Amino acid sequence: MDMLTEALERMFSERATPAVIRGIEAGDDPAALWAEIASSGFLDILLPEDKGGAGVSLDDAFPSFMLAGQHALPLPFVQTVMAKGWLDALGHDAPEGPIAIAGPDTSRSEDGGLSVQNLAFGKAADWVLAGFGDLWVLLPSAAARIEGDEIRGSQTADLYWAAMPDNTRIIDTPEAAVCSPAQLAAASLAPLLAGAARQALDMTLAHVAERQQFGRAIAQFQAVQSLISVMAERVWAMRMAARLALHAPDAMPSPRLAAIGKTRCSEAAPTVADGAHALHGAIGITEEYDLQLYTRRLREWRRAGGTEAWWARQLGREVIQSSEGTALDFILASTK
Template structure:
């Protein structure tokens, strides 16, 4: 973690607390782009967060990115924060200039190496977050030997139609029909030193971080409600059965946060994919448990439009499946441990925690 993490987290807390209330989130879910909030967020330079200072960036690392995304998840920020951070990082890794404005990101199995050889590309991607509202889109596809390739598309080079939006944030179907790679602003190249699993793991890590933030909000709302709701002459939070559920909710919230921060601080390339897989897997499990416990303790109140709980639980359950659900990352975790040469799961844990 760099020296940027604490001031960044504090600035994000102030910004989102002042400008991202439940009314702003509800308005965005109804289709209004929160331009005022985005303009304020740009002061934190999300697209330049992971770009080194000698190239004009903020010089942050993945722990710093997680510090920002945890706050964004906690406040249900209806903006492409994770996508802009990822796209900015990829553009810098590719040696491309920074792009102003919100950015979209997708990671798929499009054969971009073949497209590069042919000089043209065509594909359709489903459930791409914020594609319509973005300045451009960064698509990471496959090459030879699972190497990562980047296709950057400015907004006027692809078309969008609304797709399902289970979280309340927009998801689009992106279509590209026989696009020449020589079109202005379009770039297709290999990402040196990165494989497809590395990039997908980074995307999953940021989603896991948003889940960690949403769990914190759900825990706070549930503690407040069970402390205020009176039944049989006392607050329901004083009943032992409810306290057990609150303890499990707090445990899940802490566990996913620890997993996320451990993955963000893992710099050893042989263990990074395993750490990111574990973080997304643990976050997915926590999302399901936290949503269930919170809604059970809130009762009917938690599903009303007036109560803010659903703004968090809908998002965390949608993020749970994005960039790989638990089953996918469980398989990737096992494979990553094998690739790292771990003879057993226990020895892998010991090796990963002894450094």
């Protein structure tokens, strides 16, 4: 673990405790936790050093981003860090405050109304980075009507603007092909999914090693070992897919790899969540036990930023139209 990751792990462990997370889910103001994160300087790690950042690449930031998922952080830390780096790469300064990034579920009505559905961290963001076709914008969430996800404790929301607010920031759409806001959202959610899955697996491994049945730990039963092996395979695949999504030498993710990473992570998320609950039994769904903090995130982040089905369709069209041979050839070509 490098110094950056160690420092972030220490901060999340001390400040983003399960008790704090439960409080924010219940309606407590997250401003204090966000102020701690902002004052730490971690939000600027992707910015170049001459702009007050650390000049870290997405490749190097990956372990730190996974930590946010492992701690079920209820704030758009990863999204804000990646949005700031993405905006800087396009020649724009980022506003103050937490930034959420909209996936492909956006629409613009004929009368100028804007809507963003299934927005991860929509309840906690001050700004929303979204794309409406060729229109890329930063929208103030204070001007929106916010309808929260009905799932208990979820920070996902739908946001609606009757018209474009006066303080909207327009992002010039570059002529060259770069990562769109929806693709950036997909890339930002992949390490969160991988981190939450890793934590769910770790908790499950500890539980089956301690839980006794018929005079021995249930980890010794073949059926339990089989399910654990399936979970472990999915968790490792999610980690590798998330690393692919952030495989970049700078702050700009690859559009293809972002889609590949989100597809695989979203696809595997319910298998990990279901396996964890199956092996925990009734204790896993209780309020007092922390497992549900992570499995709820797995289901929430799976849907946000485009589901696996949505991104698989986009990738399928590209594979069919490409000249790179098989789907594996397509993926390998995308990593060069």
